[in-house]
Amino acid sequence: MEEPNRIDPSLPTDALRQQIEVVCDRMEQDYANGFYSKLSVVRNWSKHNPELAGKIARPSAYRWYLRRELFKLARRGAELSVSRSRPRVDLSSPTLLELIDETEFDLTRKKVFLFGPERSELSIARLEHYTGTKAEDFQRYVLLTNYQMHMEAFAAQFPDSVTGNRADVQMPALHHRENENRGISIVNIGVGPSNAKNLTDHLAVLRPDAMLMVGHCAGVRNHQEIGDFVLASGYMRGDHLLDAALPPSVPITPSFLLNRALAHALDEAKFPYRIGAVYTTGDRNWELSIKQTLEHLRASRSIAVDMESATVAANGFRYRVPSATLLCVSDKPLHGQPKLPSGAKAFYNDTKQQHIAIAAAAIESIKGQFPNGLPNSDIRAPEESLMEGLDSTPDEDTE
Template sequence: MSPIEEQIAKETLERYSGSDAKEFQSNLILTNFPRYVQYFAESRNVPIKEGSVFKVAHCKEEDVSILDFKIGSPAAALTVDTCSFLSFKSAIFLGMCGGLRRRYQIGDYLVPVASIRAEGTSDYYFPIEVPALANFLMQKAVTDVLEEEKTPYHIGITYTTNMRFWEFNVPFAERLKATRAQGIEMECATLFTGSYKRKFTLGALLLISDLPLEKAKTKKDAAMVFDKFTKDHVEKGIKILKVSRKMQEKKIKGAYHRNVDSPSSEED
């Protein structure tokens, strides 16, 4: 990675986030939702900054930043590509997904171990035969936190698509069922392949926001999910980052050791 590439990446992040690169803390929450940034900022009494695309907030006391990159795989790729030039020690994606099992309930957590690359964007990182896997250390931190708090959760794979309004598309739904994926969303495959390519320590904790094979999500349903689950999801994300840092300090394998002055890194 050349110095000019690093410069442009940082300038792009600053332009899109409205925040100086030096303001970002060592641990990062990625999300799709401005409500999550709003909760984080209000609960930590820190300001929100917004650029042409992203909305961010930084908490020095907890050494955590949060970034809302909106929706979809191209935005996810842009986020990983630019953030990988900063010296983040760990990152967690707090997203939502549609649950694809009848026993799932809205508000359950899904811990994705891998994602089906059906979104297209990940093809720019690796050939299609390369799997999209979440970072093991981060997912271990996720399950450790959930088990410590005695929070029920599901483990599985997600189907990452670039088509949002698919609920009434019968051929698509049949193809989705054939994959036996546990959830459907629009970012994880891109985030996982991009972070693997860029050596960026990233995991994910997904909230099941709807059961799309049974019923399409309405405006009222979406509002209920945000009102009821935002606080718990964000607080779990912050705790996961803290646990992952302790795991890295103990030299548990799985994290990339990033040089502050360079995006090059090594993995345990």
């Protein structure tokens, strides 16, 4: 039996970081040799859960995150050690689905890592399959779109972006890489709430600092114009896709810090925008059954209709990933301005670069203000996984 690698919390900063690198190397070596790693944490200050342990899979995919979180725990005085755990599970095993079934899984129960190793393995494999890119290339800040033109605008703004070597992927991705994965990724998730859930289910395993939906919407207010931006202040979950996993009565709001950065970027650029609720539907042709939709729009005071934003936000809430929504009004069907080919091309050409530029500017602002990650206490339950809680302190411990 191999001896565990230990992290000494009393070490000076540079020595501590070096020791964490050795531990991360150990986890990657365990994984390469066909095993999960066991991370054990002892927190003498915790009255209820002083000792916890969890298993880590594919550590190279989120090594930046492990570095950051292990350093934070050590600086708080936690005793940390890593040892070899059980053999990795074959993803083709008939028992896999039983191991990752989240039906009865309590996402708020105290644990080291939010996801089990099998769930991490499967999600990373699917993420790489859908996007055609390595999980290690994903950055901390992720833009989600459903338009190829936004991918082109991103590539124009970040010409050094890397992508996969397959042209036939379902959800193409580009990654503007920076040290410690502090760059920006963009994924074309396609249209609809099912695609939004699919991608964010798997993306959450990589623990990004933020997800930002950049798409188009139908404007429903008189004083909105084609090309105006919409900044979501809340959501009407008309898609119902996650109702079983997250009751509709649970309030879902975007990250205040992300919204503040987006609003500042819009103000600086002097682009017109409106703040309000976004109604997300699962019906691409919602205009064809307008009566019920109108009732929902009036009741929720929604200012726009789309097909992904509420789903992304709801999954961000479930998996503790801060999110926000920046949409652009592409049509106004309630005002005799449906989306038609004649006007769509000009609109797309006029807005695509602006849209990506605003999103990127907001993210750069966030990175400057919060270099160690975006605080997420507003989407955390009283009992949470250890490797989070960017703005927590020891005396807040309720575990």
